[in-house]
Structures are given as C-alpha cells and as structure tokens.
Amino acid sequence: MTTLEAVTLAAVAWSVGALAWAARSAWRRPSPRAAAAPAGTALSGIVYAFGAGMSPRAKESASHHPLVYVAGLVYHAGVLSGGAALVAHLAGAALPASIALGLGAAMTLGATAGLVLLARRRSNPLLQAISAPDDYASNAIVDAWLASGALAMFTWSVTPFLVLTIVLALYAPLGKIRHCVFFFLARGLFGTRLGRRGVVAHLHGSRS
Amino acid sequence: MSTGIPLTPAPAPPAPDAYRRRLASLEPETVARARAAFAALLTRDHAVHLDACVHCGLCTTSCHYALVDEDPRNSPAYKVHLVAEAFRQESSAWARMFPGWTGARPVDAELIGEWVDVLFGRCSMCGRCTANCVVGIDVPALVRAARGALAAAGLVPPELQSTVDAAVNTGNNMSITHDDWIGTIEWLEDELRAEVGDDTARLPLDECDADFLYVLNPREPKFYPLSIVAAGAIFHRAGVRWTLARDYFDVTNYGLFSGSPEAAATIARRLVDTTRRLRAKQLVLGECGHGFAANRWLAPEWLGEEPGFEVRSVVDVVADLIRDGRIELDPSRIPNLVTLHDPCNLVRNGGVIAPQREILARAVTQWVEMAPHGYQNYCCGGGGGQLSMTRFARRRLEAGRIKADQIRATGARIVAAPCHNCVDQLSEIGKEYALGIEVKTMCELVADALVRRP
Amino acid sequence: MSPEAVSSTLELNEEGFLAHPEGWTPDVATVLAREQEGIETLGDKHWAAINYIRAYYLEKGMAPMIRALCQNTGLRLREIYDLFPSGPAKGACKVAGLPKPDGCV
Ligand code: SF4
Numbered sequence: 001m002t003t004l005e006a007v008t009l010a011a012v013a014w015s016v017g018a019l020a021w022a023a024r025s026a027w028r029r030p031s032p033r034a035a036a037a038p039a040g041t042a043l044s045g046i047v048y049a050f051g052a053g054m055s056p057r058a059k060e061s062a063s064h065h066p067l068v069y070v071a072g073l074v075y076h077a078g079v080l081s082g083g084a085a086l087v088a089h090l091a092g093a094a095l096p097a098s099i100a101l102g103l104g105a106a107m108t109l110g111a112t113a114g115l116v117l118l119a120r121r122r123s124n125p126l127l128q129a130i131s132a133p134d135d136y137a138s139n140a141i142v143d144a145w146l147a148s149g150a151l152a153m154f155t156w157s158v159t160p161f162l163v164l165t166i167v168l169a170l171y172a173p174l175g176k177i178r179h180c181v182f183f184f185l186a187r188g189l190f191g192t193r194l195g196r197r198g199v200v201a202h203l204h205g206s207r208s
Numbered sequence: 209m210s211t212g213i214p215l216t217p218a219p220a221p222p223a224p225d226a227y228r229r230r231l232a233s234l235e236p237e238t239v240a241r242a243r244a245a246f247a248a249l250l251t252r253d254h255a256v257h258l259d260a261c262v263h264c265g266l267c268t269t270s271c272h273y274a275l276v277d278e279d280p281r282n283s284p285a286y287k288v289h290l291v292a293e294a295f296r297q298e299s300s301a302w303a304r305m306f307p308g309w310t311g312a313r314p315v316d317a318e319l320i321g322e323w324v325d326v327l328f329g330r331c332s333m334c335g336r337c338t339a340n341c342v343v344g345i346d347v348p349a350l351v352r353a354a355r356g357a358l359a360a361a362g363l364v365p366p367e368l369q370s371t372v373d374a375a376v377n378t379g380n381n382m383s384i385t386h387d388d389w390i391g392t393i394e395w396l397e398d399e400l401r402a403e404v405g406d407d408t409a410r411l412p413l414d415e416c417d418a419d420f421l422y423v424l425n426p427r428e429p430k431f432y433p434l435s436i437v438a439a440g441a442i443f444h445r446a447g448v449r450w451t452l453a454r455d456y457f458d459v460t461n462y463g464l465f466s467g468s469p470e471a472a473a474t475i476a477r478r479l480v481d482t483t484r485r486l487r488a489k490q491l492v493l494g495e496c497g498h499g500f501a502a503n504r505w506l507a508p509e510w511l512g513e514e515p516g517f518e519v520r521s522v523v524d525v526v527a528d529l530i531r532d533g534r535i536e537l538d539p540s541r542i543p544n545l546v547t548l549h550d551p552c553n554l555v556r557n558g559g560v561i562a563p564q565r566e567i568l569a570r571a572v573t574q575w576v577e578m579a580p581h582g583y584q585n586y587c588c589g590g591g592g593g594q595l596s597m598t599r600f601a602r603r604r605l606e607a608g609r610i611k612a613d614q615i616r617a618t619g620a621r622i623v624a625a626p627c628h629n630c631v632d633q634l635s636e637i638g639k640e641y642a643l644g645i646e647v648k649t650m651c652e653l654v655a656d657a658l659v660r661r662p
Numbered sequence: 663m664s665p666e667a668v669s670s671t672l673e674l675n676e677e678g679f680l681a682h683p684e685g686w687t688p689d690v691a692t693v694l695a696r697e698q699e700g701i702e703t704l705g706d707k708h709w710a711a712i713n714y715i716r717a718y719y720l721e722k723g724m725a726p727m728i729r730a731l732c733q734n735t736g737l738r739l740r741e742i743y744d745l746f747p748s749g750p751a752k753g754a755c756k757v758a759g760l761p762k763p764d765g766c767v
C-alpha cells in the first residue's frame with residue numbers, strides 16, 4: 001500500500017467516524033417519552049418512504065421538476081460509481097476494462113450533472129438566498145472528485161482521484177454532504193410518522 | 209347600488225402597532241430568552257431533518273404561498289433555511305467558527321424579525337411540502353420549533369397569543385363563561401327537540417360512563433350552534449350514549465400554532481383529565497383538523513403519557529353509525545353537487561381519510577373529488593393560526609386562491625369540510641373569489657340528510 | 663355625513679373590520695353592510711341585531727353569544743344567517759363595528 005493510499009484510508013475512516021458521530025449527536029437529542037397509540041405500523045411507512053414513495057410520481061419535487069430530478073439521479077449514480085471504483089482500487093481488485101469504462105462514463109455524466117446543478121444554484125434567486133459557500137463548495141468538491149475518478153478509469157492515473165478522495169472525505173462531515181447519512185434517518189422518521197398515523201394505507205389514488 | 213367610492217384600504221404596511229415597535233427594538237434579554245428556548249426545543253427529529261435538507265428548493269412548487277407569489281421567502285426551502293441557520297450556530301462548533309462559510313447565524317433581533325414575518329406570516333403548517341420534498345423534511349415541525357422559541361420570549365403575534373391566552377386562562381379559546389356555555393346548551397336542547405320532533409332528545413352534560421365525551425370548537429356555541437344541533441340530532445337518532453362536559457369542552461389547541469409546548473400541554477391535559485373524570489370510554493373530537501392532530505397524535509408527546517382511552521374524530525364515529533345502519537339517510541335531500549375539502553391536519557397529517565368519503569357516498573346525491581385531494585390536498589390557507597393573525601390576513605386570502613381555483617374547477621355548489629377552521633377560511637375565499645358556494649361540516653350535511661320521521 | 667363621505671373616510675384592517683371601533687356610527691354600519699356584506703338596505707331586524715351587539719360590546723368589550731343575541735332580539739337562530747350572509751362574527755359583528763373576535767373566525 002502506498003503512502004497516498006494509507007492517507008486516503010485514514011481520511012475515509014475520519015469521514016465515517018465523524019459522520020457517525022454527527023448522527024449520534026442528533027439522535028441523542030431529547031425525544032418525546034410517550035407516543036399516541038398507532039393507527040398503522042411504522043414499518044409500513046418506512047417501506048413506503050424507501051419504496052413507492054421514492055417514485056417520481058409520488059412527489060412533486062420530482063414530477064414538477066423532471067430535469068432537475070434526472071440530473072440528481074445521474075449525479076448520485078455517479079457518486080455511487082465513484083465509491084465503487086474507490087473501494088475496488090483500495091481493495092487491490094483489478095477491474096475488467098468494460099466495468100472500468102462503465103464506471104468512468106457514469107462518473108463523467110455525474111460530474112456533468114453536478115455542474116448543471118451548480119449552475120442552477122448560481123442562477124436561481126431562491127437558491128442564491130438559501131445557499132452558503134458550503135453549498136457551492138460541497139457540490140464543486142464532488143464534481144472534481146467525480147472528474148478525477150473518471151480520469152482514473154480512463155487513464156489508470158489514480159493519484160488525482162486519491163487526492164480528491166482525501167479532500168472529499170475530510171470535508172464531507174463538515175457541511176451539507178452530511179445529508180448522505182441524514183437523508184436515510186430523515187426519510188426513516190418521515191416514513192415512521194406516515195405509517196404510525198395510518199396515512200400510508202391511503203396513498204394510492206390521492207392525486208387523481 | 210354602490211357609491212363607487214372605494215373604502216380606504218388599510219395603509220400598507222399598517223401603522224406600527226405596539227408589537228411591531230417591540231420587534232423593532234428588542235431588549236437583549238428577550239433575544240437571549242428566544243435563543244435559549246430555541247436550543248432547548250430542538251429534538252432528535254428536528255436535528256435530523258435540519259441536517260438532511262439539501263437546499264434544493266424543489267418543494268417550492270408544492271406550497272400554496274409560493275404558488276401565488278414568487279417571493280423566495282414563501283418557499284418552504286426558505287423557511288427551513290431560516291431555522292437551519294440558527295440550528296448550525298447552536299449545534300456545531302465548526303459552524304460557529306466559520307459562520308460565513310457554513311451559513312450559521314445566531315438567533316438575534318434581525319433573525320427574530322425574519323422568523324415573525326416568514327414563519328408566522330407565510331406558513332400555515334400544512335405539511336404539503338413535506339409530502340412532496342425529496343427527503344420528507346418535516347417543515348411544520350421546524351416552523352413550530354422556531355415559533356416556540358418566539359413564544360418563550362413573548363413574541364408571538366398578539367392576535368394569536370390572545371387566542372392561546374384565552375384558552376389557558378378561561379378554559380376555551382373564546383372566553384365563553386361557564387354560565388354562557390351551560391345556558392347555550394340548554395337553549396340548543398330546545399332547538400334540537402324542535403329539529404328532530406322528539407321531546408326526549410337531549411344534549412347531555414357531564415353524564416358519567418358514556419360511550420364518548422364529545423368536545424367541539426368554541427365558535428360553535430358562540431356563533432355557529434347549528435353544528436351542535438346537527439351532532440345532537442345524529443347521536444339522538446343513533447341512540448348512542450354520549451356527553452358534553454360542563455367545564456372543558458374546547459377541542460382546539462392553539463398552543464400547536466404558537467409553538468409553546470407548555471401552553472399546548474396545559475390545554476391538552478384538560479381534555480384527558482375530563483375524559484377520565486367522566487369515565488367516558490372514548491374522547492370524540494368535533495370537526496377540527498388541528499384539534500385532531502393535537503389531541504390524537506401530539507398530546508401524549510406533550511404530556512409524556514398515553515391517555516389510556518381511544519381518541520377519535522367524530523367523522524370516524526359518524527361513518528361507523530352509517531355503516532352499522534344506526535342512522536338512516538336520504539341522499540335526495542341534498543341534490544346539489546358537493547365537493548370535499550381535506551383538512552391538512554386531519555388527512556395528510558392525521559390519517560383520517562376514508563370515513564368522510566364513506567359519509568358523502570351515503571349522505572348526498574352527487575359529489576366529486578378535488579384535484580388533487582387526500583394526502584395531496586392543498587391547504588385552504590387558514591391553518592397554522594393564520595385565521596387568527598389579522599396582520600397577515602391579506603397573504604392568507606391570496607394564498608387561498610389555490611384552493612378557490614380547485615373548488616371552482618369542480619363546479620360544486622356545496623363544499624363539505626370536516627373542520628370549523630377550514631369552514632371559516634373557505635367561506636371567506638368563497639366571498640373573496642365569488643365562488644357562490646355553501647360550506648358545511650360533515651355533521652351538518654348528515655343531519656340535513658337524516659330521514660325525517662313522520 | 664353622507665354615506666359617500668363616510669365611505670371615503672373609513673379605515674379598515676386587512677379583514678375589513680374597522681381599524682378604530684370607537685369611530686362607529688349608524689352611518690358607518692350602513693356603509694359596512696353595503697360594501698363589505700352586500701346588504702343594500704338594513705331593515706328593522708338587522709338594526710335589532712346590530713344595536714344589541716353594539717351595546718353588548720360597549721359594556722363587555724366582546725361579542726355576545728348567539729344565544730343572547732337571539733333571546734334579546736327575538737330573532738330566530740336560522741334567521742341570523744339569512745340576515746347576515748357572512749354569519750354573526752364576520753357579518754353582524756363586523757357591521758356593528760366590533761374588532762375581530764379571537765379563535766377560529
Ligand atoms: S425541504 Fe426538501 S425539497 Fe425543500 S429544499 Fe429541503 S430537501 Fe429540498
């Protein structure tokens with residue numbers, strides 16, 4: 001293992017640890033002691049939240065904004081590809097060329113989608129009003145990381161990829177990239193409430 | 209015959225009242241109190257949601273405020289943003305170190321001013337944004353937390369605060385005295401007897417061991433008592449054993465809207481205690497959306513204990529009575545086209561979705577759904593305490609245009625609304641947008657459809 | 663003052679209630695009824711309701727219960743809603759120059 005790889009691993013470890021710590025701090029905040037008798041199961045709501053509720057037809061954030069929705073999907077597919085490429089590299093697994101090219105393509109598309117979203121953030125008055133430098137930086141770091149990952153897949157030069165992985169891993173717990181963990185917690189709480197209150201049982205045909 | 213001379217509109221913005229003047233020069237202690245209260249109010253759910261929002265703004269097109277006015281401050285994303293800024297400052301040393309970079313901001317006089325304008329003045333806490341958010345961010349809960357911080361500092365808009373104070377101090381939100389309440393119920397008992405043509409019909413008060421205690425909205429005894437007569441007629445026909453309470457009869461809980469958990473708990477406690485005192489098997493909540501969310505779902509959280517009896521909406525009870533054949537309805541008595549409004553806190557946030565539809569299927573000749581409806585319904589615009597906050601009434605009526613358009617598109621002449629708060633807003637937008645509609649509660653419709661006895 | 667003159671000097675809040683309830687006069691009621699409630703002429707029954715609400719408000723500082731209104735004016739319950747299409751709170755009380763009541767109205 002090279003020094004750079006070792007540092008990368010350390011940075012990833014920091015990232016995982018700090019994100020877990022952030023989640024734990026949030027989770028340890030006070031929470032109500034008692035709850036009303038449920039009208040449905042929390043599980044039914046969680047299943048909905050991560051299942052049918054993710055469909056673009058289930059929420060207007062997707063159906064009203066198809067282009068942004070697709071850009072978001074492509075962006076996050078790129079991130080997953082980047083993660084897979086990173087794991088493969090650190091595990092010392094040699095990727096077949098076809099898979100490497102596929103991951104590289106996904107990361108290229110992901111970086112492009114990221115830039116589209118960045119441009120949107122720069123130009124939309126609402127997003128300007130609610131964005132801090134962290135929002136732009138978080139996006140830019142991921143875009144650069146995806147580009148470096150694509151480069152690694154196409155040219156086998158991994159150094160920029162590892163360097164940017166370190167940057168990303170160090171920064172992730174400090175800003176909005178935290179949502180990579182909090183998304184799942186929040187979605188779970190959303191589903192839990194929907195399930196317990198017996199709303200999920202009625203979620204078909206509410207749109208007509 | 210109009211004079212053609214318009215009434216002088218209110219100067220905009222209205223002359224600064226004492227509240228505005230207070231906001232303009234906040235004492236440091238007041239700000240400190242709001243800041244401390246905010247930190248103390250944040251729960252696990254708040255923290256998780258605040259860190260999960262990705263500031264994408266895609267919720268904007270789901271909010272009726274944002275749909276009628278593109279001002280960024282109307283977007284749910286902006287509302288979350290205002291709370292998130294203070295949350296970062298409160299929760300993260302890193303964010304405090306680099307506030308400009310991370311977007312952290314202390315609760316200060318300026319932020320408080322924005323909270324009042326945006327979180328009190330531009331949100332009806334309807335949760336439609338939550339339903340359509342990428343993540344499912346509980347925007348109403350975040351808005352309530354910030355409102356609660358302002359409540360702790362005594363900074364709730366006075367028209368809303370006085371409604372909460374009336375409930376806490378007098379036992380109901382319209383300061384109806386004990387004698388007026390009892391006198392009204394006795395007077396209405398005569399109305400009921402005339403209505404159902406049966407001298408044994410009653411509006412029972414404080415009868416122990418009944419099937420349920422029925423609580424209602426104070427605007428019914430104060431101004432709109434026909435809905436009490438309607439409920440009485442239904443229960444009488446069905447032969448259920450029910451009771452009203454002599455002391456605490458108010459289903460509403462404006463603590464939910466001022467954000468004060470203490471006020472909310474004080475008010476919620478009374479209905480729990482009264483149900484126990486009367487040994488009623490169930491607590492049945494009159495037609496009130498937020499009263500349902502408060503008493504059915506949130507009261508145990510505020511009180512730290514489960515009530516130990518069932519809490520239901522009267523809509524659910526009446527649907528049961530119809531299904532079990534305990535009341536007989538003649539839908540031809542209501543020939544006009546009816547549509548149904550879904551109160552956010554009863555439906556999307558409450559889970560009571562099917563019973564009101566069952567009722568309409570049996571009580572009226574023809575009815576149509578609005579589009580969208582159910583879980584995806586639009587707020588009438590009167591929720592979140594908006595109906596009480598005169599200073600924001602213009603915005604409320606403008607935001608009500610979305611609902612008005614929905615209603616107009618159905619062509620219905622009658623709007624059924626299982627919530628008195630919604631009834632009031634719907635009547636107002638009916639007038640504002642010349643919809644030519646009649647707005648009725650479910651109980652009123654069912655009572656109209658009751659088969660008359662020879 | 664003619665109704666026209668009254669009309670042009672009235673200051674209303676965002677919901678059409680009088681900004682200054684103390685400035686109410688019967689002429690003001692006529693104008694409010696026409697412009698806010700679409701009631702062209704106030705009849706005896708309207709005036710019975712308005713005068714009772716006004717007197718009660720001046721004494722107690724709040725709107726009367728609908729029961730008191732019915733019992734003291736002899737109006738029947740359902741009649742009130744026919745007389746004032748916006749109902750007792752946003753119709754009758756508004757015309758009688760009361761500020762908006764607390765609660766869900
Ligand atoms: S509340 Fe949801 S939709 Fe709105 S900005 Fe946050 S994550 Fe996006």
Ligand code: SF4
Pocket residue numbers: 270271272273283284287330331332333334335336337338347348587
């Ligand atoms: S809760 Fe309703 S009013 Fe408030 S921001 Fe969300 S959609 Fe808009």
